[in-house]
Amino acid sequence: MSVEFKNLLTLPSLREAEVVAGKAGLDQPVTSINVLEQSNVDKLRKELFNQEDKYGSExxxxxxxxxxxxxxxxxxxxxxLQHEGEIGLILYYVGVFIPEVDQRLIDICDQLDFPLVVMPRGEPSLRYSEVIYEVVEAIIKQEMEEMSFSNQILEQISNLPSNQRNVDTMLKMLTDRTHSSIVLTDIRGQMINAGTWPSISTLDLSYxxxxxxxxxxxxxxxxSVVKRSIFHNGMETIQIYMFKETQPLTENMVEQAAEVVQIFMNLWGQNYEAVNTQELVKAILNDESVKMRRLGAILHxxxxxxxxxxxxxxxxxxxxxxVMYHLKEEMKLRFNVLLVELFEETVVVFMDEGKTEEDFTTIASQVxxxxxxxxLETTIVQYLGMNTTTDVQAAYIKMEKYFEQAQFLYPQQQIFTQLHFQFxxxxxxxxxxxxxxxxxxxxxxxxxxxxxxLLETLAVFLLDAQSHYAKAGELLFVHMNTIKYRIKRINEIVHYSVTKLPESLIYYRAIAIWRLLKNTGKRTE
Structure with missing residues (x-):
């Protein structure tokens, strides 16, 4: 058995702590603990949670x-934190720096089954080191007693959200558990993925x-080094290399690591070794950075x-x-780098900044x-200015999550941007x-x-017609003057002008929420 979160709460340093939210997540295994010094999400995304790091049970x-x-x-x-794979937060200094745990924080932790453990309130003398020492000691003790780890890791992977269930995450779990660096190559020895232990290791993996x-x-x-082959349908497809600097590898450790990779490839790594643009697109959207760079280099x-x-x-x-054929034909003269592939049920188009001076709005409209x-009936969602594969993956997840809602909110819209989805x-x-x-x-x-x-008129006028009277009249099958009269009547009733800033922003948001609520029943049918 692995160390579960709930078991750690019996440690002397955590015995007086209180689980205030996310209790459903206390059964998760814990393999590491970390101190979060930076609380700004944007800086976290750029500086700590880069595209190569996923922390499975931390x-x-x-x-x-x-x-x-x-x-x-x-x-x-x-x-x-939950999106990046963290499984809980131990919160210090409530009543010292944080006045209290807000109900909104409790609600989101309960919603995500993300345990929120509050250390004794009003205690400025608490030290991180006490908890860190006892948690690490418990994890190491369990690892020394528990020689079998393959089933546990595979179970952890199967329970991950699909966006984290990738080779990088699997290797991170294996390197953490075996304290060794691991490399996957194709049968020609070309490096596909790699995970190092420790993360700042300077070991020359290629050598x-x-x-x-x-x-x-x-x-x-x-x-200490070893090489093993991974087979698929009876044929050797990839190779796993393990390198351990502090202690010798054991046969049991190597066999279990190879077993994890073998089963992962059978269940979730179909066509992993394939070299084509479809696999490159999958690597980008699955946030598998090493594989992405390797395929990009091979495909030039x-x-x-x-x-x-x-x-x-x-x-x-x-x-x-x-649609894919026409997109390739339309776009190939406009861009130096162009990828058009099917990912799950969505046609994905990746582009550089382009050869021409055309803006993306004009290009999207023409296409x-x-x-x-x-x-060919389509809906285009544009995400522009993506800096990393993590940004691209987050964009895809948000698009998939809110696509249906966006269509209900903007039924006349056929070309969306990331700003639509943020709203x-x-x-x-x-x-x-x-x-x-x-x-x-x-x-x-x-x-x-x-x-x-009047509510329906306001919704169509602001959300669908972009405050154009004639267009709103067309959509509601009434004369433009009827729209003008209704908007004037609305202004009189609410005592504000819904066509002028900043009032229009307030009413835009309010009528959007009204429309979403109105369509809630239809969305769940």
Whole structure:
């Protein structure tokens, strides 16, 4: 049995701590503990949680001192930690730096099954080192007693969200458990993925791969090394290399590591060794950075220049290949780097900054019109200025999560941007927070609540017609003057002009939430 989070709460240093939220997540295994010094999510994403690091079963310790009085930032941080694979937070200095644990923080932790453990309140003398020492000691003791780890790691992987269930995560778990560096290569010896122990190891992996030629454990330059083959359908497809610098590898350790890789490839690594643009797109969207760079080099594609992506939804699945063909033909003269592939049920288009001076809005409009001429019904979602594969993966996840809501909110829209999805996500967050948040958001509309016709007119005018009277009239099948009269009547009732800033922003948000709530029943049918 592995060390579960709930078992750690019996340690002397944690005995007086209180689990205030996320109790459903206490059964998760813990393999490491870390101190979180940076609480700013944007800086965390850039500086700590880069595209090569996923922490599968780690708990974090923090006093959240830099955001002690910013509950929204605390909630955002919890969401980010959970997304990155962290499994819980031990919170220090409540009543010292953080006045109290806000209910919103408790609610998000309960929603995500993310344990929030609060150390004794009002105690400035608490030390991180006491908990760190006892937790690490418990983990090491368990690892020494437990010789079998393959089933545990595979179970952990199977329980991960799909965006984290990739080779990089699997290697991170194996290197943490075996305290060795691990390299995967194709049958020609080309490096595909690598994980190092420790993470700052300066071991020359390419050199070690070249020197390691035997399937038996041996020592090269004081490093214990081994090479094993991984088979698929009876054929050798990839090779695993292990390098341990402090102690010799054991046959049991090597066999279990190879077993984890073998089963992972059978279950989740279909076509992993394939060299084609579809596998390159999968590597980008699965955030497998080493594989992405390796495939890019083989295919002579400058993946570093890719900064823009379209997600194209095709109404009729049978027409996807025709849409892909037309997209390639339309775009190849405009971009130096272009990838058009199918990922799951979405056509994905990766692009560099382009050869021409055309802006992306113009290009998207022209491409959409040409697809319409071919009677191909599509919806284009543009995410521009992506800096890393982590950004691209996050964009895809957000697009998939909120695509249906975006269509309900903007039924006339066929070309979306990331700003649409950021706004939809914000509206959905308000709806998910419950009645109090909803009532507060709808306060500007209260004078109109008994007048459905005026509410519908306002929704169409602001959300669908971009405040154009003629377009709103067309969409509602009434004369433009009727729209003008209704908007004037709305202004009189609410005592503000819904067509002028900043009032229009307030009413735009309120009517968007109203429309989402109105369509809730349809979305769940």
């Amino acid at each position: 708990i974090v310790i923090s006093g959240l001192m830099t955001i002690a009085h910013d509950v929204n930032a605390q909630v955002k941080l919890i969401q980010h 070690m791969v070249e020197q390691t030629t035997d399937a038996s454990i041996q020592t090269i330059d004081s490093v 594609i400058d993946v570093g220049s890719i900064s823009n992506v379209w997600f194209v939804h095709v109404k009729d699945p049978a027409e996807r290949k025709f 959409f019109e040409h697809l319409q001429e071919e009677q 939809v996500a914000e509206c959905e967050r308000v709806v998910s927070e419950g009645e109090k948040a909803i009532r507060q958001a709808l306060v500007p509309l209260q004078p109109l609540m008994q007048q459905e016709e």
